[in-house]
Amino acid sequence: MVGDVSLRRLVDVVSSAADHALTLWAGGRTQVRQWEKVPGHPVCEADLEVNGMLRAALTELAPDAGWLSEETADSNHRLGADRVWVVDPIDGTRDYLRGRPGWAVSVALIEQGLPRFGVLAAPARNELWIAEIGRGATRNGHRLSASRRSGLPGARVPADTLPKADRDLTPVPRPNSIALRMAMVAADEADLVATIRWGNEWDIAAAALIAKEAGAAVTDALGQRLAFNRETPTAFGVLCCAPAIHDAAMERLQPRARELLGGSAGR
DSSP, X not given: OBTXXXXXXXXXXXXXXXXXXXXXXXXXXXXXXXXXXETTEEEEHHHHHHHHHHHHHHHHHOTTOEEEETTSOOOGGGGGSSEEXXXXXXXXXXXXXXXXXXXXXXXXXXXXXXXXXXXXXXXXXXXXEEEETTTEEXXXXXXXXXXXXOOSTTOEEEOXXXXXXXXXXXXXXOXXXXXXXXXXXXXXXXXXXXXXXXXXXXXXXXXXXXXXXXXXXXXXXXXXXXXXXXXXXXXXXXXXXXXXXXXXXXXXXXXXXXXXXXXXXXX
């Protein structure tokens, strides 16, 4: 329990929303209406329907909690709340629309800037990931233990292709969902996930807890601890990896990150 929130009830809520998304997905032949919020950022009717289901059910579960979701206009009201739901109703919309299984429903409950619960439901993959702070992480009821790789060369990275500078790494299948890619590290199916761009809290909040509770190292692209429910709910990149390769990964990643930031460590 966290306050009056039952993890079991939370899992039921997320699972029901994910089942609805799967029904709309129709076995990979989704016919839902789709459009672009801005160029290059697709959204579809399923995103909005699942968002509505989650908001109604999660608000009932914790009426005092704030709300931050990819598919809801943001409000400063959440900043005054002791806890907040951080939600991506369908992370990996591109895969969802293309009939590929690399998408998930992602929900985290944040307290004092840290995830307390994280649930990631990927029904097209028959996967349910659950984490509670201090209590570990599971997939389909099996406890997770993150990658223990000790050397960066050869590290498994979910990627379609790798740049020349990273060809000493090993590509493995890449779901569109960043949350699922991070969860792969938690499940020892990948050793390293890294991005060097501004991203949104709802993309990574649940997966960050799942990975950390499985023993992975999780920071932003500059090696700083991730914090959630910030006034501007973004982070500069994410680095999720086996703990023993975090320093080596940072050594490779930081020059690229700082170049993109124009030499600054902040936004």
